[in-house]
Amino acid sequence: METNSINKRLAGLLSDGFLAVYFLFALFPILWMVLVSLKSGEELFTTQFIFHPTLENYRAIFFGDTRVGAGVVAKQEFPQYFLNSLIASTGAVILSLLVGVPAAYALARFNFKGKEDLAFTFLSFRFAPEMVVIIPLSVIYRQLGLYDTYFGIIWVYQLVTLPLLIWVLRSYFEDISPDIEQAAMIDGYPWWRIFWNILLPLVRPGLAAAALLAFVFAWNNFIFPLVLGGSHVQTVTVASLGYISSAQGFFNRMAAASVISSIPQIVLALSIQRYLIRGLSFGAVKG
Amino acid sequence: MAELRLEHIYKTYKGNVEAVKDLNLTVRDGEFLALLGPSGCGKTSTLRMIVGLEEITRGEMYIGDRLVNRLEPNARNVALAFETYALYPPLSVRDNIAFCLRARSVAPDEIKRRVDAVADMLDITDILDRKPAELGGGQKQRISLARALVRNPDVFLMDEPLSHLDAAQRAHMRVELKRLHAETGRTTILVTHDQLEAVAMAERIAVMNFGVLQQVGSFNEVYNHPVNEFVAGFIGEPPMNFLACRPAAQNGATALTAADGSFHLSLPSALQERVNAHNGQNLHLGVRPTDLHLGDGAADDDLLTLHATVDTYESLGEEGQLAANVGESPVLLITEPFLNLARGEKVDLQMSTNRIHLFDADTTNAI
Incomplete structure (x- = not known):
């Protein structure tokens, strides 16, 4: 009886743990995408999770790029x-x-x-x-x-x-x-x-x-x-x-x-x- | 309410499969008729033609005075309670029952009045707001009956209405259906393969086999005066015993001799006349298990005796069931329970001359 309920709780914990790991695995690309979208060009290739978030990228895709580089088309469309x-x-x-x-x-x-x-x-x-x-x-x-x-x-x-x-x-x-x-x-x-x-x-x-x-x-x-x-x-x-x-x-x-x-x-x-x-x-x- | 008349009805499916052949049947106004037969006998095709789900290949069908061959199902004013109930899952019980009335644009208060009335009759008032999926088989059955009855159909058909219910519900529902018919006085057709249902509920029974109507009559008629071997064997449980025999002349009288020589029976004059009037040489003697008794040695002019050997004997409490062999033919009879009968024991079986049936072995028709 006692061991049974312990086993049950253990199984519950294990399956929860497994789901959590899978959850991280599945959602990490989305998280990464969101993080990258908030970074400025200078911080782009760092793996830092602490940075200065900016909405500049969103502004740029909706209202046009102020810093159009050579060969890059303005993407305000x-x-x-x-x-x-x-x-x-x-x-x-x-x-x-x-x-x-x-x-x-x-x-x-x-x-x-x-x-x-x-x-x-x-x-x-x-x-x-x-x-x-x-x-x-x-x-x-x-x-x-x-x-x-x-x-x-x-x-x-x-x-x-x-x-x-x-x-x-x-x-x-x-x-x-x-x-x-x-x-x-x-x-x-x-x-x-x-x-x-x-x-x-x-x-x-x-x-x-x-x-x-x-x-x-x-x-x-x-x-x-x-x-x-x-x-x-x-x-x-x-x-x-x-x-x-x-x-x-x-x-x-x-x-x-x-x-x-x-x-x-x-x-x-x-x-x-x-x-x-x-x-x-x-x-x-x-x- | 109306009379239903089928005249020379045929149903032929693709590939020349003849499901129903030359069916003539009149269901009287207000009658409860059972369409009985084994599966594949054409009873379901008949039912579907009456309702209008299947086209009539040939023949004419009348409801009252109306020729309905070409009418759409909804124009015939017939109702069908499906074997599977076929309730509409998205709708509540009340809406299920009211569905057909809405199609006819009946006024809302009239709909409510009629739904309440039929729900009351079938005792489903308390589940009117539930969904079919939440309900048990017996309740679904009642809803499907309510849905069929609410529109006052001229002819009310039921397709194997009790087949999905357990034994207790079945017995209860048989009584209910009979009461329902008595209360509404509606022309009702019950399609079933279960003779017990047919016998318990219907006034007349129409027996079908291989697409051909075999016999129509009250239970007394089909049970005691079957027109052929099929009806004789299909109606009655356990089924009738058949023994092959042929007529034999004996001192100027006609007797019956077993094909394998195991019995020799002298017949009363009435039966002699029937055998003489018939030309055939190969006959089948039919006797029901309940009409065959263990002989006590008493001789009587009305009793015919068969000599048999015990095969198996089962004592079932209220009765016993004896399987024995007359010559090489097996016979079954119902006896007293708790007898001591050993395998291989010789017994005499007796039957009354007015309880035997004679059939032509070639045509299987009664003589």
Whole structure:
């Protein structure tokens, strides 16, 4: 009895300790990023944790650099890049939801010829490394006039976001008994109201988790906007690179830009945390 | 409330699978009918066609005077209590029940009045504000019944309503369902594979097998006058014993001789006439385990005797169950409990002539 409770407490302490170590390991890069973003150029390459914090980097990325060095472009357009990222990622997720939710439903419910092949095709979007498809894509994009447009970026992001949504939501829809839909049909509801009032609330955790992940993947994507976006539609991931030139690396500016860029993801993840854990452990794994 | 009439109904699925063949069935207004059969017999397809979830391949279906073949489920005014209950998880119990009324834009106070009334009838008033996930099987069952009944359907169908309940709840619910039918007087169809449910609740039983309706009638009719071997074997527990035999002439009278020569039975004149009128040479003699008794040596004109060998005997407290062999055919009978019967012991089994059934072995139809 006595040893049992001691063992239990010991196990609790151990697992807490392990979590704390992992927590440090996982969050240290973020901490480092925040610290670097607060440093001035002189202190940049020191490992000192005690320094004179400055908001100069943040001021610079939003309102322009007062000390533009040789070859470094003034980066006061950062708000515009941020907006570009927001439009492209949000647009991509919305388009994926519009297309992916009905697709996932159809794949879960109906038996049609080539169903598994189709589902596999969606998944296979994720197989090829982006580098492999980017050259032909860029040729096609230039010919179609999609190069450097919001729509072009949103469209190419479907390669990233759509498979994720379809595969997570499909297993959710499969878990819902068709009897429920039939009961609602007998009750006298048109299909779209059944879908909206009964089915969507049931898949909401999966929907939230998949949409968030899709957003994160789209937001973090680098290679597609780098090649398919020009000066007009440049996202934060691509723009951040501009803080490093051959002459000088403004790593502190870059860090400040990264801190700002990660805010939407962090806010989103925290706000739907409740669904996230359930959504990912419940739906996706089962599929 | 209305009569339901099925006329020459067929259901053929893709790949020419015939689930229902030439089904003719009339469910009278206010009647409680059970659709009984083993799984895959076409009873669920029939149910789904009545409700409108499955298209009718051929034939006509009427509810009252309305031809409903082409009507959408909600236009037929039928209600179905699903086997899985199929409650709407995001909605409270009250909203689940009110859901169909909202679809018909019934006035809010009318909805409240009707939901309260049906909740009262099914004794679920205290759980109206809960969510289905918080409730047990018996309660979900009541909600699904309430949801079906609240809209005053012309025909009320139940698909295996008791299959997910435990034994005690099942017995209780059987009584409840019967009371519910008596109170509402609604045309009700119960789909089940469990003959006990059918017998306990329904006024008439329709027995199906392989997509074909075998027999419709009261329990007395299907139990005592089965039209074929399937009905005879399916209804009654333990199932009826069948013994292969053929007619044999004996001093100008007709008798029955076992195919393996293990018995020879002289028949009363009524049965002789039936056997003579029938042409077939291969017959099956059917007798229920409860109609077969251990002989006490008494001879009686009405009693037929089989000589058998004891195989196993189980004493089950209130009764005993004896498995014996007549020639090479196994038979089962219900006996007194606590008998001393040893394996291999010779026994005489007796049955009354008016408790035996005769079937044509080739067509399996009763003669």
